[in-house]
Amino acid sequence: xxxxxxxxxxxxxxxxxxxxxxxxxxxxxxxxxxxxxxxxxxxxxxxxxxxxxxxxxxxxxxxxxxxxxxxxxxxxxxxxxxxxxxxxxxxxxxxxxxxxxxxxxxxxxxxxxxxxxxxxxxxxxxx
Amino acid sequence: xxxxxxxxxxxxxxxxxxxxxxxxxxxxxxxxxxxxxxxxxxxxxxxxxxxxxxxxxxxxxxxxxxxxxxxxxxxxxxxxxxxxxxxxxxxxxxxxxxxxxxxxxxxxxxxxxxxxxxxxxxxxxxxxxxxxxxxxxxxxxxxxxxxxxxxxxxxxxxxxxxxxxxxxxxxxxxxxxxxxxxxxxxxxxxxxxxxxxxxxxxxxxxxxxxxxxxxxxxxxxxxxxxxxxxxxxxxxxxxxxxxxxxxxxxxxxxxxxxxxxxxxxxxxxxxxxxxxxxxxxxxxxxxxxxxxxxxxxxxxxxxxxxxxxxxxxxxxxxxxx
Numbered sequence: 001x002x003x004x005x006x007x008x009x010x011x012x013x014x015x016x017x018x019x020x021x022x023x024x025x026x027x028x029x030x031x032x033x034x035x036x037x038x039x040x041x042x043x044x045x046x047x048x049x050x051x052x053x054x055x056x057x058x059x060x061x062x063x064x065x066x067x068x069x070x071x072x073x074x075x076x077x078x079x080x081x082x083x084x085x086x087x088x089x090x091x092x093x094x095x096x097x098x099x100x101x102x103x104x105x106x107x108x109x110x111x112x113x114x115x116x117x118x119x120x121x122x123x124x125x126x127x
Numbered sequence: 128x129x130x131x132x133x134x135x136x137x138x139x140x141x142x143x144x145x146x147x148x149x150x151x152x153x154x155x156x157x158x159x160x161x162x163x164x165x166x167x168x169x170x171x172x173x174x175x176x177x178x179x180x181x182x183x184x185x186x187x188x189x190x191x192x193x194x195x196x197x198x199x200x201x202x203x204x205x206x207x208x209x210x211x212x213x214x215x216x217x218x219x220x221x222x223x224x225x226x227x228x229x230x231x232x233x234x235x236x237x238x239x240x241x242x243x244x245x246x247x248x249x250x251x252x253x254x255x256x257x258x259x260x261x262x263x264x265x266x267x268x269x270x271x272x273x274x275x276x277x278x279x280x281x282x283x284x285x286x287x288x289x290x291x292x293x294x295x296x297x298x299x300x301x302x303x304x305x306x307x308x309x310x311x312x313x314x315x316x317x318x319x320x321x322x323x324x325x326x327x328x329x330x331x332x333x334x335x336x337x338x339x340x341x342x343x344x345x346x347x348x349x350x351x352x353x354x355x356x357x358x359x360x361x362x363x364x365x366x367x368x369x370x371x372x373x374x375x376x377x378x379x380x381x382x383x384x385x386x387x388x389x390x391x392x393x394x395x396x397x398x399x400x401x402x403x404x405x406x407x408x409x410x411x412x413x414x415x416x417x418x419x420x421x422x423x424x425x426x427x428x429x430x431x432x433x434x435x436x437x438x439x440x441x442x443x444x445x446x447x448x
Contacts, residue, residue, distance in 0.1 A: 017184070025437050033433055046428060050438050051167055051185075066163050 010062035010112055014105065020061055023099050024054045030095040037091050040079050060096065060117040072123035080126045089121055132208040140202075146171065146182075146209060147198035157211065162199045169198040174208040187439055189247070189310045218255060218303040219244075224275070226298060230364035232282045233329060234292060236264075238302055240274040246307030248336025249416075251444070252276065253305040254288070262288040265333035265418070265444060266307060269340045276304070279332035279364075311416060311444040313340040313347075320349045321413045325403045325427055327356040330419025331365060333444055337416060342376050352380045352407070356399025356419075358387040363394075382406075400427040404434065411435035414442070421445040 015022075028050055032038050041049065052075075059065040076084060093114055100110045121127075131138045131149050140149045147169050150157050159169040164184060173194040182201035183191045195212070225237035246252075248269045255261045268277040282293045296302075311333055322341065326334045334353060341347035357363050369381045384399040395402055400423050407413070415431045417424045424445040431441055 028438075029433060029435075032429065046432065046438060054185075055163075064163070 010109065010116075011058075011064075013109060014061050014113075016063070017058075019103070020054060020057050020063065023057050023061075023103060024050055026102060027057065027096060027099040028053045030099060031092065034091060034095060037088050040082065040084060040088070056117075056120075057096075059120075060113050062112070062116060067120075069120075069123040072120055073126055076124045077126060084125065086121075086125065089124060093117055129203045130206040131203065132206070133210070143202055145199055146196075146201040146203060146207070150198065157198065159199060164197050164200040167197060170195055170212055171198045171201075171209050172196070172212055174210055176203075176205045176207050178207065179204055187310055188314045188316075189312060192314075193310075213308060218305060221276070221302050221304055223296060223298050223300050223302060226292075226296065229279060230361050233362075233364050234280045234282060234289075236278045236280050236292060236296075238276050238278075238304070240276065240304075242274070244270075244274050244276070244307070246270065246276075247312035248340040249312035249333035249444075250307040250309045251311075251333070252307050254278075255303040255305075256288065256291060260288050260291075265309075265311075265329075265336070267332040267336045269336060269344055277336075279329045279335075281329045309444065311337075311418065311442045313337045313345060314414075315345060317414070318345065318348050322347070322349060322351045322416070323403060323407060323410065323413055323431070324351070324353045324416040325356075325400050325418070325423075326354070326416075327399060327419030327423055328362060328446070330417075330444070330446055331355050333418050334416060335365060335369075338372070338379065342372070342379060348378065350378050350380065351376075352382070352403070354382045354384055354399040354403040356384040356386060356423075359385060360391070360394065398423075400430075403427075404430050407434070409435055414440045416442045416444075418444040419446055 032041055055065065059067045096117060097110050097114060100113060128142070129140050131140060131146055133150060133155060136153075138149050138153050140146070147157065147159055147162065151159075157169065157171070167185065173196060178194055178196035178201055182196040184200065186195055186197070198209070219240055219242060221238035221240045223236065224239045225235065227235045229235050246266055248266055251263045251265045253261050253263050264278040264280060266276055267279055268275065280289055280292050282289045324334045324338065338351060338353060341351060353369065355363060355369070363383045366383055373379050373381050382395055382402065383393070384395045384397055384402050386398050389396040404427065410431055413436050415436050417427045417431070424443050428441055428443055432438055
């Protein structure tokens with residue numbers, strides 16, 4: 001039962017879709033409560049936004065996704081005009097790490113998730 | 128291979144094809160987005176068979192119970208008759224059996240359907256006048272063998288429909304109405320859960336239905352807290368009935384709130400949503416219902432979520448007028 005999970009994917013090690021669901025609720029709450037970034041979420045439909053967060057976390061967890069850099073660019077273009085920059089992106093990564101810590105995920109796996117999330121930086125910020 | 132009936136047409140799925148792909152292949156106009164079960168743009172409803180479990184991932188409990196599913200995830204196991212949400216319109220007929228004043232500007236309208244109905248208290252139906260004017264009203268009563276529906280109709284000074292209800296509609300007249308829709312209703316299975324219900328004005332109607340459904344149909348054991356808000360005392364139009372209910376059910380609590388002047392200590396001064404959310408700063412594990420002014424609903428939803436309620440446990444009905 002204690003067999004190491006070296007063959008399991010990151011997504012499996014994190015607990016798959018159930019883990020994403022648990023993480024979305026905590027992560028989105030942290031983001032909305034974070035005064036550095038919550039103005040970017042004013043007036044959005046919370047259910048739609050939560051669904052987007054879920055897609056993002058699934059991707060960052062190494063799960064099945066249809067990630068498209070172009071979609072990410074288009075989706076954030078308006079926010080970049082509002083002033084979205086590296087500091088805000090860092091804040092989101094920080095909230096993501098804090099969420100995973102709260103869920104008892106090891107530092108090593110958190111590092112892997114953060115590294116995947118990091119790959120979206122240029123697209124999100126329109127660079 | 129299964130058959131998908133959509134409107135007047137029937138299509139056959141090809142091996143392991145999803146409902147969405149079957150419809151798109153046949154040039155049907157249906158909304159879709161991510162095709163991965165995330166965006167929920169392709170939400171549809173099965174009108175007969177229960178959809179595969181996999182196609183209901185991420186939907187709310189009550190949507191699942193009503194056989195909603197995501198077309199992009201649905202590889203049907205049985206033949207299905209499917210429809211887009213709110214697009215399965217067929218009108219039913221009912222007779223007006225009661226019309227009484229609940230306050231100076233709220234009317235209780237009771238209608239009796241000519242055929243049996245499936246609904247949950249708190250859902251809404253569309254009422255239609257002969258000339259085609261349609262308005263949505265929440266169901267304030269629980270399921271009953273007489274197929275009766277109750278609504279609290281606020282009379283707006285220039286309300287095309289509500290003024291007509293007030294001035295011209297009489298007992299014995301016939302009305303058309305739609306099947307019940309919406310996900311703002313009691314959900315079975317968590318009998319010990321704490322419930323917080325916040326309503327302004329006639330946002331009380333669905334909440335009153337949900338509360339009675341919880342207490343009398345489902346014997347809900349958890350604490351149930353209702354906060355009803357109005358500007359002045361005349362708007363607290365069910366005060367007597369709700370007070371009686373608190374005496375009958377020790378787990379039911381009612382806080383009438385006035386945002387205007389308060390001359391009586393039985394009322395709490397302030398906005399119902401603010402008072403409620405201050406009273407219960409920790410909402411982890413709670414179910415929350417928010418009905419009434421859209422602004423109040425929007426703010427309270429965000430606040431309830433930030434105070435710990437899970438998004439899937441927050442049910443809302445924003446009243447537009």
